[in-house]
Amino acid sequence: MSFKVPRGTQDILPEQTPKWQKVESILRDLSRVYRYKEIRTPMFEQTELFQRGVGDTTDIVQKEMYTFEDRGGRSLTLRPEGTASAVRAYVEHKMFGAPDQPVKLSYIGPMFRYERQQAGRYRQFVQYGVEVIGSADPAIDAEVISLAMDVYHSVGLKNLQLHINSLGDKETRDAHRTALINHFQPSIGEFCSDCQNRLEKNPLRILDCKVDHAHPLMESAPKLTDYLTEESSKYFEKVKEYLDVLGIEYVVDPNLVRGLDYYNHTAFEIMSTASGFGAITTLCGGGRYNGLVQDIGGPEVPGIGFALSIERLLLALEAEGIELEVNDSLDIYVVAIGDEAKKKSVELLSSFRAKGISADMDYVDRKMKAQMKSADRLGAKYVIVIGDSELEEAAVNIKQMESGNQEKIQFVELVNYLLEHK
Known part of the structure; x- marks a missing residue:
């Protein structure tokens, strides 16, 4: 089902x-x-x-x-x-x-x-x-x-x-109510059942009817403003x-x-x-x-x-063809190669998010090329790739996706770098 x-x-x-x-x-x-x-x-x-x-x-x-x-x-x-x-x-x-x-x-x-x-x-x-x-x-x-x-x-x-x-x-409404009843009553049989029921209970609602809005009596009905x-x-x-x-x-x-x-x-x-x-x-x-x-x-x-x-x-x-400006951007995508790199990536993501930096990574074990494509689809501003050499140096090349420019940044400086360049 x-x-x-x-x-x-x-x-x-x-x-x-x-x-x-x-x-x-x-x-x-x-x-x-x-x-x-x-x-x-x-x-x-x-x-x-x-x-x-x-x-x-x-x-x-x-x-x-x-x-x-x-x-x-x-x-x-x-x-x-x-x-x-x-x-x-x-x-x-x-x-x-x-x-x-x-x-x-x-x-x-x-x-x-x-x-x-x-x-x-x-x-x-x-x-x-x-x-x-x-x-x-x-x-x-x-x-x-x-x-x-x-x-x-x-x-x-x-x-x-x-x-x-x-x-x-109330005085206005009462006077207008009487005028509406006198106006519609002789021909109320031509109106829908809802209007017929409203005639005595609330004739003002007849003017709001979607079924009989084109009836000639609607146009000539007493105007409430005339009874103010x-x-x-x-x-x-x-x-x-x-x-x-x-x-x-x-x-x-x-x-x-x-x-x-x-x-x-x-x-x-x-x-x-x-x-x-x-x-x-x-x-x-x-x-x-x-x-x-x-x-x-x-x-x-x-x-x-x-x-x-x-x-x-x-x-x-x-x-009107208006597109609202919405902030749904991804600040950084972390590409991890290997189990140790993944552990470091999880740690970095936590430190980024703690400072209000939006961050994401791969969770379905895709190859590096597929992860880079994912970062591009998600509109990431920056990408870092962490492998064995990056772990050894405690530093990464951070890539600015729009320009393609790269800088080498120490792990401990990444948060500050992103906060300055958001």
Whole structure:
């Protein structure tokens, strides 16, 4: 019987991981610069957390969650997104009592959604996200958006477009909800079953439907921005002012509603405009969730965040033809001829690695010529050959592979030589 990777997942092979490590390094460095502290939450949580936190009318909860019952009869779910878990941890560990507010969090880790596999979309995917909990300042909305944009600029992406919208406050949403029901109700039979179910529960989600997106009523649907309260309008204007101060260009998109129930006020998405990227252009999405902490059992505390898929970031790099500079170099390869030489090689490798010098040697008893070819394939900067005469002299000729130049160096001086010439 042969085994294959489960559908919707992937193996990230050794030749691919340096790119991942580079991106993850950039993300962690940006988090440090912006002062977002890393949080690590479990890969599974109580199912009710996501039902309540993400929303039971969302596609994620209705169709995409990996839910199972453990041996104690408890319903658990592999996390489909990071916000609910971060907020749960915030509430459980009473972070709202910390002296420094707001609490700024970041995370990187696998998420799980049972959805149709497409380019850059998997059932297990790696997500980077941030959450700011404890501030209702429009300036923090702009900071979060700025961080998201900086992620893509830091890897060299240029074909980007930021879409923003305001989902308003409760009064805004209630008025818009009534208008949407009145708009869609006479023709709701023409829509998919999901939209029919959403009409009374959450009609805003109809606008996010992938099945009926071309229906004429979608285009003429009441715009949420037409129902913004004075307070919501002022908040949105402030967010835009701060984005202008930061020099961040944006498109106000009244049709941007996001796919999760907990959003209000600011919502945003970053799109790739690179040709050949694919039909689904969204790279990143986020927004404000002022009622979520309270819904999960905490105090009435505002929050905002975003999340992005590293898989889709890498796909955008490919679409723009950008190669990340990764350091996967081999500093020195040691060619050993004979048993005594091999013992010395093992000793030298240990001394090199102790000083942060990447080093390797042959472990399958190949001839000298084959070992030299291996050093070349691995891209070694330097090669040394150790045989009986080298052992006798306690010195080797170290060869610089690119230039072919050689120098005779004593064994005891090799570490210093490599540190000076790395």
